[in-house]
């Protein structure tokens with residue numbers, strides 16, 4: 001039975017464990033082709049009881065989390081206000097499908113740059129997923145909910161000495177990649193406008209941006225066996241420490257059980 005969600009912040013909704021999630025996903029995917037229903041079946045069957053779908057009616061994120069929140073579930077969260085379009089559901093399922101295809105994932109580790117690591121992982125998932133997503137008949141502008149380039153004043157405030165500074169190369173990568181995925185230049189144009197400020201706070205940004213573009217022109221990371229090494233090269237380019245090697249793991253289903261190895 002679905003469990004009601006009420007987390008104290010009025011994000012009311014329902015949580016569906018394992019196979020319970022399938023009819024909900026099928027209903028959301030009904031306007032699309034059988035290909036997306038097949039994807040939902042495969043993903044739900046792969047994760048089995050470790051799969052959790054939570055659906056909220058009004059608020060909350062749309063995302064994919066791996067053994068993080070909660071720590072014993074692979075969790076797709078959907079906010080039906082913003083993510084009722086089947087393309088969003090397919091997007092989140094494709095994240096789950098990459099691990100099913102053998103791509104490794106990183107365990108959370110206290111004291112490591114988890115936030116940066118998972119952001120980079122998410123970017124790479126997206127880079128691999130986009131051509132798959134388009135095979136479902138969706139267009140690239142349906143792939144992501146575009147994040148707003150910051151308003152001029154608030155963006156400028158990032159560069160003030162006492163502001164809570166982001167990791168610049170990662171911010172650049174995030175904006176540049178989103179433009180690549182969506183086929184526009186909103187972020188790139190914006191960042192170009194402030195490029196001299198960028199150079200001031202991140203003196204290596206010119207070299208980094210060239211190296212990262214070159215990295216993405218090689219397809220190494222698209223294969224599960226090369227992914228870890230390619231990932232480490234990319235985080236090194238953007239000056240994020242590489243994750244400890246023992247954080248990497250894969251999942252496979254063997255004798256009816258989900259195995260971490």
Ligand SMILES: [Zn+2]
Pocket residue numbers: 091092095122126
């Ligand atoms: Zn995503």
